[in-house]
Structures are given as structure tokens and as C-alpha cells.
Amino acid sequence: MRWLLFLLLSFSISTLAQNDALGKEYVKTGEFEKAIIIYKKLYKKSPTSSYIIEQLVNCHQELKQYKEAETIILARLQRSYYPPSFIDLGRNYDLQKDTINANLNYQKAIKSIEKKGAYAYTLGNKFEKFSLLEEAKTLYERAMELYPAKDYNMQLARIYGEQGNIEKMFASYLNLALERANYRDQIKRYISDFITENNEDKNNVSLKKILLKNLQTKPHLFWSEMLSWLFIQQKDYKKAFAQEKAIYKRSINNPDATTNPLNRLIELGLITQNQNEPEIAVTIFTFIKENVQDPIIQLTADKYILELKTSIASKKDYPKIKEDYEVILLDNRFPNEMSDLKINYAHFLAFYLEDTKTATKLLKKALKEPLSKEKNAKVKMELGDILVFQEKFNEALIYYTQIQRSLKNSTLSQTARFKVAKTSYYKGDFIWAESQLKILKTSVSQLTANDALDLKLLISDNKQDDSLQVALNQYAKADLLAFQNKPEQAIAILEQIKIVHKTKSIIPQTLLKQAQLFEKTKKYQDAKNNYKFLIDNFKNSILMDNALYNLALIDLKFLNLPEEAKKGFETIIFEHSYSSYTSEARKQYRFLRGDNVK
DSSP states (O other): HHHHHHHHHHHHHHHHHHHHHHHHHHTTTTHHHHHHHHHHHHHOOTTTTTTHHHHHHHHHHHOOOOHHHHHHHHHHHHHHHHHHHHHEEEEHHHHTOOOOHHHHHHHHHHHHGTTTTTGHHHHHHHHHTOHHHHHHHHHHHHHHOOTTTOHHHHHHHHHHHHHOOOOHHHHHHHHHHOOGGGGGHHHHHHTTTOOOOOTTTHHHHHHHHHHHHHHHHHHOOOHHHHHHHHHHHHOOHHHHHHHHHHHHOTTOOOOOTTSSSHHHHHHHHHHHTTOHHHHHHHHHHHHHHHHHHOOOHHHHHHHHHHHHHHHHHHHHHHHHHHHHHHHHHOSSSOOHHHHHHHHHHHHHHTSSSOOHHHHHHHHHTTSSSSOOHHHHHHHHHHOOOOOHHHHHHHHHHHHHHHHHHHHHTTTHHHHHHHHHHHHHHTTTTTHHHHHHHHHHHSSSHHHHHHHHHHHHHHHHHTTOOOTTOHHHHHHHHHHHHHHTTTTTHHHHHHHHHHHTTTTTEEEEHHHHHHHHHHHTOHHHHHEEEHHHHOOOOHHTTHHHHHHHHHHHHHHHSSSHHHHHHHHHHHHHHHHOTSSTTTHHHHHHHHHHHOOOOO
């Protein structure tokens, strides 16, 4: 008997679903009369189903059969007290332009929460669904007055945003984030849609004003954290650092602290490093080093400080950097943690001081220490790089191959395979290099996959154009010199390629590579000339968007030509919408145009 009841119930549910699907299809195609026939049958079987009533009412309204719709809604209200039906009734009057009766019913719905607060969420959603934002706002605000434990700040913020009341929107989002730490990342994403990098943008100013006011009247670390976040969005890293220092000092034994202040400082240091703000990054990591007792964290800070100082150093600074490394490396209590610092020092010795002998000796000694497999692989990777620097290609390949075998399918293994391909390319063995690059196109590391694809295209596009591969060999030599940190020599070889092989397909890549080296050596006008020549003379090149974007950044950051930069970003947006640079170009364009992000 039970199985029979179960079978009948299953059949009934299946039939209901099929009829509903057919009704939806009729609605989709605008055949509302047919849909009404379906939903009337379903309504007879389930006269209290909110979903079926909604579908049936909607069909009648589409056909302007407002009396029929009203009869169904009133019948629902007579069967049981269901406040959302007041909104349905009000909207039915609204569609007939009877605003008096419409508002009377909307007010009944709002007033209903005084007796049944549980309906607030459903009612608010229904108001929003019908774009009755003012009514939804009134309802949520009233619900929070009546039931302080309920929080509708997220819904209110969304409504304020749609109404253009940005200040109230910010306030609602921030109040919610203050109370619910797990919402903070999500709320930052919402807020970021309404601010720009411009600290004078009216939305930015409004947000800053709210944060400062709360910081003064309701002391809580959250306001400082948000202020720091705002400064980071505006790329005002000095002010962000000032906030983070204050947070760090106030976080000690502070119950308001929901994030590790030290991690926040490290994160800011890495952001400034990635944003090419090495001086500020050095200041941040120096503060970390001086304010922590943990020797491992101090080592990490030292690593970043010396990396950053090296990136902005001139030759006169090299002796001091060398001395700083040697002082730190006197302490060898933590060989595994110290290995990254030794790798960096070896790189500095080889690529900046050209002391490959000392660098190699340091790394080979490190390999004898108790290192993890990953750290051991990193040391071997640097040894391979130094051998490439010395043009001892076959020895370098041995180290890279060892890494591939010891850490199969890892990111380090993929990087090592790419270096095998790149080393073969430097040697002029383009066939073997290309075979390795084909495998790497599906690398788990997107960066490695992209680099592999770029190099494969360079080889395949140019080996056919030049049967003797003279230009490609010259380009590979220039590429090697760039890797060896000899940009001026690389620039000279690329110049020769431009003169001797000016009709070859390798010229766009040559112009781009040379321009990037001009940037590295701070010859920004020369870089601009190369980018412009590429843009003007190779309009079908796949490198066009690279050249446009790089040129716009030079105009903006180094040549103080914001209008020209704006034109470059605009060209990417409208003529190269497929480009990976489009999103960032749009941001820069809107910033330069002075848009408020809405």
C-alpha cells in the first residue's frame, strides 16, 4: 500500500513539473491565454501555492485582465493572512494607474511586519522585484527599528546605490561589515565599484569622510583598516602605511583585531613592490624587521629589502648591498629559510657583479645543507641560470632536467621545462626548443603557459621567413644579453636587426623588445618612438595591443602626457576589445576622463 501511495505521489509531482514547464514555455513565447489554461488547472489542485498564483496573476496582467488577477489575489488573502499578497494587489492597482489604492496596499504590507517580523525579508524582496525601491527601503528601515537584532544593511545598501544615494550606501555597507567580519571582502568588492584611483573623486571623498568620522566617534580598528584599504585603492601607499603602522601598534591585546596586523604589513609591502614603488616597500619591510622578534620573519624582511634595493641600485650602491648580504649570511641557524637569501645573493653576485665563481660556490655549498625538495630545486634553478649567464648551456640543462625529474608535474618542474626550452633557443636549437614549448602550452601555471606560447610563436613565425634563421639567431643573442643583465649590448644587436632585416617578420617583436629595454634603462622617449613605429607600420601585428598599452603607460607615468595616454587606452578599449589589457585600459581611461564609477 505504501509503495502505491509513493508511486502516485511521484506521478503527481512529475505531472506538475511537466505542466509548469509547458506553462513557462507559453509565457516565454507570449502565448498567455494558453499559459492561463495550464496554470488554472494547477491552481485548482494547489490554490494556496504562492508560485502558481504568481504565474497565473502575471499572465492575466500581461493580457490586462486586472479584475481576474484581483479576484485571485483576494481569494488568497481570504484563505489565510499572507502579507506579500498586499504587494501583488497594490501592483495590480499600479498597472491600472490607481496609485491611491496601490499605495494603501503597499502600506498594509509594510505595517504587517509590526505583527509578523518574519515576513520582512520576503516583502522586501517582492518590493525590489517590482522596482518599488522606496517602499523596500521604508520596509527594511522599519524592520530594523522594530527588530534591532535583524540586519538589512546589505539590502538597504543595494537600494541606496540604485537610487544614487552613495553616501547612505557606503554607510550601510560599512555598518554591516563592522558587525560581520565574514562579509568584509564581499563588501569591499561592492564598494570598489563606486570609487576610483582618484582621491579627489566625490565618491572617494565621501567614503573617506564617513571613515574618518567613525574613527573619531566609534573607535574601532575596522575604520583604520578600511581607511588603509581606501588609500591602497587610490595608490596612496604612504598614507596606507601610516594607517597600517597605527593598526599594528593598536592591535596588541586588542579584541577588535580580526586580522593579523603583521600579515597586513607584509601584504602592503608586497603590493608596493608589485606596483613598482620600491622606496616605500623598503620602508615597510624595514619597519617589519625592526618591530618583530621572530628571526625567520626578520630574514624574510631582509630578503625583500635587499631585493628591492638591488632593483633600484646604481653601480656605486653595489658594495654596500654586498656588505649587507654578507653580514646577514653570517647567521646560518636556519639553512632552509636562509636558502632564498643565498639564492638572491648568488644572483646578485653573478648578474650584477659578474662574480660567477663565488656565486656558484655559495649555491653548491647550500645544496649540501638539509633543505626541503622545493628549496633544493630552487637552488639548482639558480645554478642553472648562472650557467646560462656564463653560456655553459649543456651544464645548465643538466640542472633544469634534474628539477623536472625530482618534482614532476609541479609548478617548479614546469618552470624548469620552460628554461630547458629557453636555453635551447639561446643555443640556436630552435627545433628542440619548439618541441618543449608545445608541451608547455597546457602548463598548470598560466604564466609559464603564456611565456611558452609567446616564445613558440616567435620561433615558428620567423624560422619559415628566414631559411638560414640569421635574424632569429641574432634576436636570440639579444634576448640572452637581456637575460645576462646587459641591456645596452642587447639594444645594439636589436638595432642591427632593424637595419639589416627590416623587411622580415621579426621586426615587430624586435621593436617591442628594444622598447622594453629602453624602458629598463629609463630611455622613455626612445621607447615611445619604437612603440609608435610598431603601431603606425604594423597595424595587423598581434603585438599591437602590447605596444598601445605600454605607450599609454609611458605617456602617463614618465612623459606627463595624460591626453595622449587617454587616446591610447581608448584605442585599446574600442579597437582591441579582445586584448588582455582591456580591463586595465578601461580603468585608466575612466580615471583620466574623471569618471565617477557607478
